Amino acid sequence: MTLFWGNSLFLRTPDSRFAFGLGIGAVCVSSILLLIFLFVTGEALPALKNVGLRRFLFDDAWYPTDESFGLVPMLVSSFVLSVCAILLAGPVGVAAAVYRLYYAPSWIRKPYRWLVLLLAGMPSVVLGLWGLVVLVPLIARIEPPGTSLIAGILVVSLMVAPTVTIMSESALEGVARSSWSGAAALGLSRESTLWNVVLPAARGGIAAGILLAAARAIGETMAVLMVTGNIVQMPDGPFSAVRVLTSNIALEMAYATGDHRAALFISGLALTILVLLLSLTAARIAGLKNNV
Amino acid sequence: MSERWFSVVLLLVVVTGMENPALAADRIAVTGSSTVAPLVAEIGKAFEAQNPEIRVDVQSGGSTRGIIDVRSGLADIGMISRSLSEDENDLIGFELARDGVGLILHLQNEVPALSRRQIVDIFTGKVTDWKDVGGRPGRITVVNKAEGRSTLELFLAYFDLGVRDIAAHVVIGDNQQGIKTVAANPGAIGYVSIGTAEFESGAGTPIRLLGLEGVEAAVENVKDGTYPLARPLTLVIRPAEKERLRGFIEFARSPEMHDIILGQFFVPSHP
Numbered sequence: 017m018t019l020f021w022g023n024s025l026f027l028r029t030p031d032s033r034f035a036f037g038l039g040i041g042a043v044c045v046s047s048i049l050l051l052i053f054l055f056v057t058g059e060a061l062p063a064l065k066n067v068g069l070r071r072f073l074f075d076d077a078w079y080p081t082d083e084s085f086g087l088v089p090m091l092v093s094s095f096v097l098s099v100c101a102i103l104l105a106g107p108v109g110v111a112a113a114v115y116r117l118y119y120a121p122s123w124i125r126k127p128y129r130w131l132v133l134l135l136a137g138m139p140s141v142v143l144g145l146w147g148l149v150v151l152v153p154l155i156a157r158i159e160p161p162g163t164s165l166i167a168g169i170l171v172v173s174l175m176v177a178p179t180v181t182i183m184s185e186s187a188l189e190g191v192a193r194s195s196w197s198g199a200a201a202l203g204l205s206r207e208s209t210l211w212n213v214v215l216p217a218a219r220g221g222i223a224a225g226i227l228l229a230a231a232r233a234i235g236e237t238m239a240v241l242m243v244t245g246n247i248v249q250m251p252d253g254p255f256s257a258v259r260v261l262t263s264n265i266a267l268e269m270a271y272a273t274g275d276h277r278a279a280l281f282i283s284g285l286a287l288t289i290l291v292l293l294l295s296l297t298a299a300r301i302a303g304l305k306n307n308v
Numbered sequence: 309m310s311e312r313w314f315s316v317v318l319l320l321v322v323v324t325g326m327e328n329p330a331l332a333a334d335r336i337a338v339t340g341s342s343t344v345a346p347l348v349a350e351i352g353k354a355f356e357a358q359n360p361e362i363r364v365d366v367q368s369g370g371s372t373r374g375i376i377d378v379r380s381g382l383a384d385i386g387m388i389s390r391s392l393s394e395d396e397n398d399l400i401g402f403e404l405a406r407d408g409v410g411l412i413l414h415l416q417n418e419v420p421a422l423s424r425r426q427i428v429d430i431f432t433g434k435v436t437d438w439k440d441v442g443g444r445p446g447r448i449t450v451v452n453k454a455e456g457r458s459t460l461e462l463f464l465a466y467f468d469l470g471v472r473d474i475a476a477h478v479v480i481g482d483n484q485q486g487i488k489t490v491a492a493n494p495g496a497i498g499y500v501s502i503g504t505a506e507f508e509s510g511a512g513t514p515i516r517l518l519g520l521e522g523v524e525a526a527v528e529n530v531k532d533g534t535y536p537l538a539r540p541l542t543l544v545i546r547p548a549e550k551e552r553l554r555g556f557i558e559f560a561r562s563p564e565m566h567d568i569i570l571g572q573f574f575v576p577s578h579p
Contacts, residue, residue, distance in 0.1 A: 246479035271456035
């Protein structure tokens, strides 16, 4: 902070113009976020007024054209799906980062990084299509029809694992060289240096990566829509069909009117708040790490 | 500096003002069925391209709103996804296209035909195995449409079912997703727009359309009205407005619009 103010006393004209431009950009971006939030809230208000929050929580089922607005099964499904996906993708993603940085032979490192980046940039609808034509029929051999919670978990974990890997790699690379030298001087093996020195030092960045991945998992729509079957019910096992909040919006928004439409904005609002909370926590954890 | 900002603001006001339909020379307001709305919006764009002085403003909100708005004068044209009923003879209807819904199965499913009773039993979960309706043994996967879709409404109305009666295993959004889901699952049964299904099965997707009441589910039979699970998409106007709107109605029903109609998987009503 002090450094910034110290410098700003000596801003030259080009600098101050540049800073002005940057400031305008920053204000635009943040006000767009604010406007989106206000818009979603505004569109959701009629449902809160006409239907009431209570019915969204306690109605027995989701038949919006038949005046029944129970959102809870979808909230639970969204939660279960993303938590399970993160439980799968988190360890795998971190392990991939550790392997590439510290164990992989040098000829693997570069292609491996490309692979991870490619996977991270894969459009979700492509992964969804893969899930529908490859994964779902495989699951259907165990338990038809195959469109299920587990299919969604597998597709989403595949989708978010690269995020965890990329964030973990940069956190691990940020660990000071002196930590390595110190550990080597103490005679620690590479394995115990990793477990006891490097990973603990990088845990903030890794945790932030995992939370960002969770935010993405919760917000994922297309791929999940294609493989989970979209029945509104409490998940009672890996093979039961579920509908998550995002899929619900995508499925019904195009033809929804009146309270039905406003009810969909309620699920949008719930999602926005959830993702904002996750991102804020991620930013806070990453920030704590940097201040240490 | 402030002068420049002022002129920018002025420019914005002028530009947005031009976009305002109320200021356009002539405006045709169309409201009603959300099934017909995307089609009329496309037709409207083509009409505006030929008649730059006229704006076509399309809003959806259901067939009922279409009727109410035309009667009250809020809209010039109403869109309904049915024909006019007896008590609506104060208005004139022009059929634009027909929308047919067909049941689809996986190509490997050898069930010859299903009766009305059997279809209802399958979709309500009373029958869960293909062997009970004359097919090879195998679990039935019921593919249903998401709520609010007009295809669902038509299906429910035809089989006299309520939205809660359906015991679905998979819920899908648009026709394409329905076809992909059925094509990937030999035990599945679903229903989609006949135009889409015919196109996809012609392109090699492993699905087949199931006839209904002895009538083959084909675009041809939707066109001549013999296929039962179909409905007309109709434009509705007040008799007094007939002359003023003749241009647009004739344009919408002209052969040049067939590609747009087929593109939305409907069947043109007029040669």
